[in-house]
Amino acid sequence: MNKIISVISLAIIFLPSFAQVSGTIKTPEGHPLPSVSITLHKKNNPSIIAFAIADKNGKFTINYKATTTDTLELKAALLGYSKQSIYFLLGEKNTFEFVLSPEAINLPEVKVKNPVALLNNISGSNGEV
Amino acid sequence: MKLLILVFLSLYISNGASQTKSPKTIEINDTIKFIVKYNLSYKYDSSDFSKVHKESLLLIAFPKVSLFIPYNKYLQDSIDQNDLNKVAVLMNEIDATKRKTSPLPIIFRNNEHISEIHQLMENFSINDTIKLFWTLHEEVKDYEGIAVRKATTSFKGRHYIAWYAPSIPIDEGPYKFKGLPGLILELSDTKDDLHIYYRGTYNTSSNYYKKTIIQTVISRYDYTRIAKRVVDDPMEYIREMAAAKGVTIAINSSVLSDNTYKKRTTILNPSNPIEFY
Numbered sequence: 001m002n003k004i005i006s007v008i009s010l011a012i013i014f015l016p017s018f019a020q021v022s023g024t025i026k027t028p029e030g031h032p033l034p035s036v037s038i039t040l041h042k043k044n045n046p047s048i049i050a051f052a053i054a055d056k057n058g059k060f061t062i063n064y065k066a067t068t069t070d071t072l073e074l075k076a077a078l079l080g081y082s083k084q085s086i087y088f089l090l091g092e093k094n095t096f097e098f099v100l101s102p103e104a105i106n107l108p109e110v111k112v113k114n115p116v117a118l119l120n121n122i123s124g125s126n127g128e129v
Numbered sequence: 130m131k132l133l134i135l136v137f138l139s140l141y142i143s144n145g146a147s148q149t150k151s152p153k154t155i156e157i158n159d160t161i162k163f164i165v166k167y168n169l170s171y172k173y174d175s176s177d178f179s180k181v182h183k184e185s186l187l188l189i190a191f192p193k194v195s196l197f198i199p200y201n202k203y204l205q206d207s208i209d210q211n212d213l214n215k216v217a218v219l220m221n222e223i224d225a226t227k228r229k230t231s232p233l234p235i236i237f238r239n240n241e242h243i244s245e246i247h248q249l250m251e252n253f254s255i256n257d258t259i260k261l262f263w264t265l266h267e268e269v270k271d272y273e274g275i276a277v278r279k280a281t282t283s284f285k286g287r288h289y290i291a292w293y294a295p296s297i298p299i300d301e302g303p304y305k306f307k308g309l310p311g312l313i314l315e316l317s318d319t320k321d322d323l324h325i326y327y328r329g330t331y332n333t334s335s336n337y338y339k340k341t342i343i344q345t346v347i348s349r350y351d352y353t354r355i356a357k358r359v360v361d362d363p364m365e366y367i368r369e370m371a372a373a374k375g376v377t378i379a380i381n382s383s384v385l386s387d388n389t390y391k392k393r394t395t396i397l398n399p400s401n402p403i404e405f406y
Contacts, residue, residue: 035299035300036298037295037298037299037300037310037311038310039295039310046269046276046295047267048265048278048295048310050265051265051309051310053300053308053310056240077295077298077310078298078299079162079163079297079298079299080162083298105162105163107163107297107330
């Protein structure tokens with residue numbers, strides 16, 4: 001009986017616990033911003049621990065394994081808007097609000113051989129048929 | 130010439146296939162946010178994996194919806210909506226000898242709602258709601274100067290590997306694949322039957338796109354039945370549709386031996402489908 005209790009206790013101790021962060025993304029005018037990528041990282045580490053895409057109401061929820069004591073970075077990014085990061089420690093805070101401002105779309109280009117224009121009025125194009 | 134006659138007849142009797150179902154319309158009348166060009170490599174014939182269909186495809190993103198469309202279809206649309214000065218340039222690109230029938234349908238996406246539009250005698254649309262479950266991996270590679278990260282998922286009988294770019298923060302991708310924290314630049318199934326890869330982006334700020342797609346919404350089961358009938362005996366299918374409109378057609382069935390048409394129908398209804406169910 002004692003052995004069973006010990007095994008269960010050990011299992012509980014070593015089972016990874018889960019944490020959750022949630023929040024909303026808005027424009028400076030206060031409108032909800034959907035389709036924003038929300039990624040969770042350790043600070044200064046590009047590896048993504050978990051992610052979510054904001055829904056049509058600009059809301060998101062991320063569940064992740066709470067296994068780090070490092071500072072965490074919650075990054076909100078959407079093409080055509082400025083990126084924003086919020087840093088926090090596990091357990092310190094779990095609800096966040098981002099406000100993203102519009103900015104020019106600047107897509108990286110892949111150079112390909114024999115570029116052809118998609119349309120005359122579309123600039124900066126490249127591609128191949 | 131035979132193929133041309135067949136195409137004209139198909140157009141003439143179109144809408145007949147839907148019979149009792151009334152066509153629906155998808156209207157796109159919006160500013161283009163961006164256009165991404167992909168190339169496709171697809172082993173469509175399960176009896177001969179050396180046959181590879183290649184073509185270019187475009188992902189056109191609007192503020193609220195997106196369209197994944199064969200490159201040639203976009204160019205054809207462009208002739209309709211742009212001035213005649215552009216026609217000369219475009220005609221080179223849609224030269225009939227270069228034009229290909231696409232095995233991929235047009236994909237119209239509105240969040241998780243997808244309309245899969247097949248152009249088979251007339252437009253047939255299969256509506257679906259898709260939520261993909263992605264697993265993110267630690268692997269990172271360089272895709273022509275852009276850092277991409279690996280993610281995997283399963284979809285309708287195939288396992289897929291996607292490489293997405295967190296530096297391009299948009300949850301879009303080719304075909305029906307999306308939902309990652311960055312644009313999908315490369316996607317392939319684990320057998321490499323299907324391989325789609327990014328070839329470039331177009332700076333499209335302030336370009337307007339107008340398109341109306343008239344289609345008959347049917348179930349996947351009904352579409353599969355129609356596609357099989359068209360592939361098995363296209364002339365019989367056309368005759369039936371014409372008869373439903375009170376038109377009698379008499380064409381020599383030797384049109385069926387037209388190799389171009391046979392290849393076209395094989396690609397339209399591939400024996401190695403992208404989706405198994």
